[in-house]
Amino acid sequence: MLDQLIKLVQRNAENDINNNSAIPDQYNKEAVNIVGHEIFTGLQNEGKKGNLTGLTDLFKGNNITGNNPIISAIISGVTTKFASKFGISPQIATQVASVLIPKVMNQFVNKAKDPNDKEFDLQDILKDLGGAGNIGNLIGQFTGGGKGGGLGSLGGLFGK
Template sequence: MLENLFNLVRQQAGDAIINNPAIPNQQNEEAVQEAGHSIVDSLKSALSGGQLNDVLGMFANGQANASAPVVQQATGNFMERLQGKFGLNNSQAAGIAQSLIPNVMNQLAQKTANPNDNSFDVQQIFNQLSGGKTAGMNLQGILNKLKGGLDSDHDGDVDLQDLKSLFSGSGSLVDKLKGMLG
């Protein structure tokens, strides 16, 4: 999963890193690695910090919106790394991070949600992020449920009753996942 993620960052890094004079050519690969680690660290942090719904939603919907908390966190992490390791000023770091991280995370979500693209597997991603704690769970089944709709009581609408069984209360699916990931 990590190698595929770093390859995805490389594919998207053109103007943001590779063709950017603020990052010397000899440091391009290091900047790509930092972007990848920023994404992985932010996903891990989101899962262990109770943002499971955000991460699951991103993979279920096949979209990572730039304003989503986990995307903003990864963007901020990468900005800090660019400033600390490469001496970029705030404006330079923000420009690079904001042009790269949301695009990479959106591509990651799209590739994971696409059944015809096997470059990223949601089970493998969660197993790696959780240190293997999700190995026995059918995460693809959970995502399929989210994709197929949340009307669990089949009354024609998605309301509080539908969401309670999935996202709240002791013993809920999300509660169990939090315990495994936290």
């Protein structure tokens, strides 16, 4: 999943990283890798903490903005790394991350929900994020746990 995330960030980094004069060109690839790693680590940490509700809401496409605590934490992680590694101001780093992270996360969630898009497999994502003990609960929330409260057609994604 990490490699696919980095590729997704690369496809979205043109204006926010590659053409951004605040990030020196020699750091573009490293900046893209940082964003991908921070997204992956941030989501994985939420799964390990047992924040199944937050992850479920996120993958339903609810509030994929800087107002979401999960997205906010990822933005914060990227901001800290950009400021320390590239010597840019925290304000500029926050501006970059605040635009790029929600954009990438929206695409990531849409790809994960799309049964015709093979780039991100929802079942693999849930395994990566949910941890061994939580995966059943997380899958149950996505599929509705037999109560009709899940994502409806997303249950069919597990055959992908």
